[in-house]
Amino acid sequence: MTITENRPSGTGAGGRWTTTPTTPEEWIDRARDVATILAEDAVARDRGTEPPLAEVALLKDSGLATVLGPVEFGGGGQTWETAYRLIREVATADGSIGQLYGYHLLWFWAARLVGTPEQIAAVEQAATESRWFFxxxxxxxxxxxxxxxxxxxxxxxxxxxxxxxxxxxxxxxxxxxxxxxxxxxxxxxxxxxxxxxxxxxxxxxxxxxxxxxxxxxxxxxxxxxxxxxxxxxxxQPRVYNTLNVPIIQLVFVNFYLGIARGALDSAAEYTRTTTRAWLHSTVDNALDEPYIVDLYGDYTAKLWAVEALADAVAAEQQQLHDRADSVTEAERGEHEVRVAAAKARATEVALEITAGIFEALGARATASSHGFDRFWRNVRTHTLHDPVFYKRREVGRHVLTGELPTPTWYS
Structure with a gap:
């Protein structure tokens, strides 16, 4: 079934979803529902050339597109802590849609970052009520x-x-x-x-x-x-104007981690159902193959660690959002260092997992019908957005000299 066939007609209007989530946990469950739909034909859609109109409609109809919008105008009223988790969930099924969604949320928030109070109120009402996609x-x-x-x-x-x-x-x-x-x-x-x-x-x-x-x-x-x-x-300047870079870099972190999680989960399912033990091993079942078990243990531990770091940094950032008008340059700089650290680790772990899963799958898993390569291609493409060694440099300079990153388009 394609997304177009399975797409709900609208929240609260006889569609798949008849209620609006109210808690972070309910929103995460909603994102998992969306990811389940996206996963159904993700391999085929990766080869397509048509614009992802149905996927964007799915984000709108599920309420995910307006999760940051004011509740009084039909939005979710949620925080960036929750929004990052939603990006991660969507990206487990489709890295492209995870990126589209994350960029949309940044631009949805742009009025908050830069606008006057009057502009913020007008944009957020219009964007939420009309379900704009940015x-x-x-x-x-x-x-x-x-x-x-x-x-x-x-x-x-x-x-x-x-x-x-x-x-x-x-x-x-x-x-x-x-x-x-x-x-x-x-x-x-x-x-x-x-x-x-x-x-x-x-x-x-x-x-x-x-x-x-x-x-x-x-x-x-x-x-x-x-x-x-x-x-x-x-x-009318304020330090909060410069938080666009820490936000978008955490967007990157979370769809990288989502893609890595999608690769690991898909690989594990293939291993459980299809992978065979090596003929020279001493076991009959791939699930008992010690090298395969070690690989999944290693990758899962690494992914859990970076997910925990990403969540901790998101929580720190939320504190800045909560007092936007009083954020200082030092606070902004220290937060960017933490974001840079998360970005560096997410990049490295996502590349390692998406390339390394093949060691646990076997040669038959390279058939294009499985599409396991899409996870690595997606991570490899976007992680070149800005060089990861410059992120490590931000962290290293701060550790050695106390230097804080000067706000730029990339720091």
Missing amino acids: GGAVNPRDNDVEIADEGDTLVYHGAKTFSTGSRVSDVTVLEGVLSGTDTHIFAIVPSNSEGLTFHDDWDNIGQRRTESGSVTIDNVRTDWSSAAGFVDKVF
Whole structure:
């Protein structure tokens, strides 16, 4: 059964889900339900080229897309601690959808990070009630998008190599530099805005269905009032503005760990049902093969350890979210060091597990029909987003000298 056939028609409206979760545990159970649906044809969908519209509809219909939204507007009212767990659960079944979901949640939260109180209230109400799915054209390695000031209007012009969420998004976060200044401006625009063209050119070995192709931004217009955090064309800064990087890096951590968990669980099921003991071993059943048992014990212990670290760092971050207006530079920097440590360990463990599971499966498991390679391809593709040794350097410099990372697009 495909996702389209199995997709619920809506929460509380005769669909698969007739209630909205209210506790973190209930939300995690909901994410597991979604992962179960995603897993049914994950191997086949990994080979597909169509945009994941049904998968995004599933995230919306399950309530996961609005889990951070205010309860009074139909959202889940949950914390980032819970949101990270949901990303991890979704990614166990499909790393691409785990990434799409995580990026969506970051951009959903962007108004909280940068906006004025009035913008935050307006965006969160509209995004929750209308179940917007967010994309973002904010790749910092490309040339800056240029912004022209035309009185009451901002005009964005440029291009970005990557724009995750592109064709499946309802709204897109744009970012650029105001012409003649060094002032960066974020704004949310409809994804069908005139001049915003998404190109179907994402053709990578992994994370194939993240809609991460390039985008052309040809004089896209929006009101100055949508410039996040600006009052009378002047930005209102606070340290909390810079928490976007720790958030997105923890998003990465959690879908890496979700992919690793999916690989390990899928491999264990194959081992239980299909793997044979080696002919020169002294056992008849693969479940008694000491090398196989050791491998699962080793990988599980490593994964549990990094999951625990990720959860601890998420809890630390939630304390910063809870007092956004009083976060200090030192607190932000110390937290980023912890995030960097989690990112480094999650990268290494996820790559080790997704590549190493084949040692417990046997040659027949390399048949493309099983799709075990997708786990490694997905992790390998995204872990190149920013070099992991620079994350270790953040940690090492802090340990040796007390240095804290300067806020950048990657630290």
